[in-house]
Amino acid sequence: MILRLAIGSLIARALTVAMTILAIALSVMLFLGVEKVRTGAKASFADTISGTDLIVGARTGSVQLLLYSVFRIGNATNNMTWESYKDIAARDAVDWIVPISLGDSHRQFRVMGTTNAFFERYKYRSGQSLAVRDGAIMDDVFDATIGAKVAQTLGYSVGDPIVVAHGLASFSEHEDQPFRISGILEKTGTPVDRTVIVSLEAIEAIHVDWRSGAQIPGQSTPADVIRQMELQPQAITAALVGIKGRLQVFGLQRAINEYDEEPLLAILPGVALQELWQIVGIAETALIAVSGMVIVTALIGMMATMFSSLNERRREMAIFRAMGARPRVIFALLVLEAAVIAAIGALLGLVLLYLGLYVAQPLINSAFGLWISIDPPSLREVWVLAAVILAGAIVSMVPAIRAYRMSLADGMMVRI
């Protein structure tokens, strides 16, 4: 009956109560949403590369090398020479090595030159291999295999011609050397989805008539002639390396890092990822703190509303007192009321979060390539909800203590 009366009292003040609930719901949604995006992003990053023991590139920061070689974020400042690549490939410890050449683009998508070994060696989400959805892996110098996202966004199908632009966001398109789409890959949820993959030779081929980033005037070598040419690359951006034995990883890493011929860097993807988390961790903490503060703000808002309602509810409290309720019943009533508000707010926030995820999931995926899975609430999230309800009850004790004092002083006689 007391609970029914408390709820009745809340319903009687429906508008302010609804606003308070909404504020709490939105703050809870924000907090849990940040959590979802954060863990989703982490999982998505961690899933992007597996099975590769070392990534080798020109000397730079390890996080930077990881970002541009695997995530296609940022650009390489330097390349590594083909000689170094061959030298490393010849080492005993090396089981396999896949060269990667970046720097060109097609529309907003990066073009990556590599060998067909890439399709065999690149693994994501704990050992899953790339699969071809349509057509076949490139076979010719002018063949391109495209990621699912590229095909979807640009509406390409197998057999369509595409033109590769030099550099990124550049208008100087390599129009004279059109490529043909040989195959479209299955969706992976990794940057591969947003990549146009061509052979290493193709990267050389499109630059045959180019010097220093510009086309040599009047020169245009026919495709057939290019096919006959020796298309040995001078340099590549990075290489993915598989090691024969686990124990040899560090030996090879040290050897590459101390390579005499040119400054190189070898990184362990997992370690570089950890470094990345450390950098991102500060922003993460800030984000969590901010969204946590939003919850606190919402709860303080509730407290303020309760304070301002105390005066108009003196009559209600006096009636309870006259009927024999002790002041601590008044106290309990207010705390109960706050707990009910916080509970409804928290649950509504959870509902809003899932609705939001349901709507935003495909949008986030297409905009950022980030797949946020919709799972049932984790134990951690349940704890967050419980903490919000508890915090609501605790915060409400401040106005409740005031109500306690008021009802003790007023007794049952209130003249309003």
Next chain:
Amino acid sequence: MTKSPPVLELSDVRYRWPGRASFELQVPHMALAQGERVLLLGESGSGKSTLLSLICGTIVTQSGDVRVAGTDISSLSSGKRDRFRAEQIGLIFQQFNLLPFASVQDNILLPLRFAPDRAKRVPIPAHEAERLCRDLGLDQDVMGARAGTLSVGQQQRVAAARALIGTPSLIVADEPTSSLDAATQVAFLDVLFEQSRSHSTTVLMVSHDARLADQFDRVIHMADIVKTRRDAA
């Protein structure tokens, strides 16, 4: 004074509001027998509210005794006094008696929630609430209605039903009829007395309206029993 012990007895009571030294209430003696219906007449400012608060135990006399049903309430702890009030006293105020958002039935049953002994005397609370409403001339269909939707006259009857339920030994009514028109006033007192008579419940009603006097067994003038002192501050 009758043979049975008084339901309410005040002797040598002195009360001074904390922080307001200029006002002091003194009640040398006042007693109400069981089943008695007493009208306490007094102008506003004559100390009526203070007296009622003393009787109900929301404030405690600084000297002297306030005995309700034989118990000196100033000897009880504040928690026990609240419980004691719920058990022994049915209260009706001038207006705004009810929780406007709660149903009529919940309003009537509210004191039972805080008075287990009184609740024991009401085996089926919903039926008893209905019976009281019927006897007080309220329609059956108001039981589920929110109290705030009722007319003032209806609300006062619901308040009377709430005061009567579980037959407390004393009903204290603070100007319960002043918000009613003359015709409803008489009808209200009629049904209230009818119900209190059947359980020989004592009724203490406070009013400034001397015209009601002939409906009561006895009239006490505040001025006769109470000395208030208002020193110039």
